[in-house]
Amino acid sequence: MGIITIDESKCTKDGVCARECMAGIIRQPEGDYPRIAERHEVLCRLCGHCVAVCPHGALSHEAVRIDDSPPIKSELGISEAQAVHFLRSRRSIRSYKDKPVERETIQRLIEVARYAPTAGNTQLVEWVVISGKARIGEIAAETARSLREALDKNPSLAVSAPYLPGVLATFDTGCDSMLWNAPALLIASAPAGAINGMVDLTIALSSLDLLAPAMGLGTCWAGLLQRAILSSPSFKESLGVPPAHPHHYPMMIGYPNVKFYRLPERKPPKITFR
Ligand SMILES: Cc1cc2nc3c(=O)[nH]c(=O)nc-3n(C[C@H](O)[C@H](O)[C@H](O)COP(=O)(O)O)c2cc1C
DSSP states (O other), rough: OSSSEEEETTOOOHHHHHHHTTTOOOOOTTTTTTEOOOGGGGGGGOOHHHHHTTOOEEEEESSGGGGGGOOOGGGGOOOOOOOOOOOHTOOOOOOOSOOOOOOHHHHHHHHTTTEEETGGGOOOOOEEEEEEEEHHHHHHHHHHHHHHHHHHHHHTHHHOTTHHHHHHHHHTOOOTTTTTOSSSEEEEEOOTOOHHHHHHHHHHHHHHHHHGGGGOEEEEHHHHHHHHHHHHHHHHHHOOOOOTOOOEEEEOOOOOOOOOOSSSOOOOOOOOOO
16 A cells, blocks of 8 residues: 555546645546555655645545545635734734743644644754743843843944843843743744754744734744844753754743734835836
8 A cells, every 4th residue: 555545436536636746746547546656655745735635535645644634614714804904913922911821722832833834844843842930031131141242242233233232221120121021932943954944933933923812822032032042052052942953933922911902004015026
């Protein structure tokens, strides 16, 4: 038996699976059932398009089983207006309730984020979850220390990041302007072998960022922490990011202590149609 199985009682030999296969390895000889030559199986990207595109539910894949691939519910689709409103109402959250985020809730978020696309469907993004305000307070302090050191060494940093001296001054007054007293931090990372690792993990984090409000949560990309991690391998290691993962990005997460009532305007897009 090969990596795909055809239910001959359902297959109409319409060739849809063969046309959709991005690796071009599904062959459908005239009047016959689709199949993958054994020597070509190694080229399969395990994307599951062959399973997802068959209108008859006739094809299963050993790695993407039809029983694990639920039908798309058209009644759950959203309109353009709903999609635009949903995307425009996403906000960075910098004020969190003094309430921990349950491990199970973070697990549910990541379970969805793992469906984000990855180049070549490599699915190499991994996650570190850090919880507890005391630990995150220590990380914020280390971030401030590291950024202050970077600024002392290279004062021109204040040109590319003019907000930095102010952020550090605010931190010194006891206000956590690094990680905003978030109760939890997520760090998505990917190994060097993921050729588009930074893009892959950014899309996964973006998916999580968009899903979080539906679970009552708010997020904020932690760019200052990222900068600090990049400048210190030992800091990166102390956070539990695998040393062999050159790609990473942290995100704060917690229950929001703020509510927004309007959709703020942004710069108009610069577009060149050619
Ligand atoms: C890559 C990235 C890094 C960011 N880093 C930080 C950060 O370190 N601290 C912070 O408070 N906000 C950070 N933000 C949030 C931005 O400031 C915010 O997205 C922007 O002001 C627009 O606001 P909005 O997200 O509510 O639309 C970051 C956003 C992105 C996309």
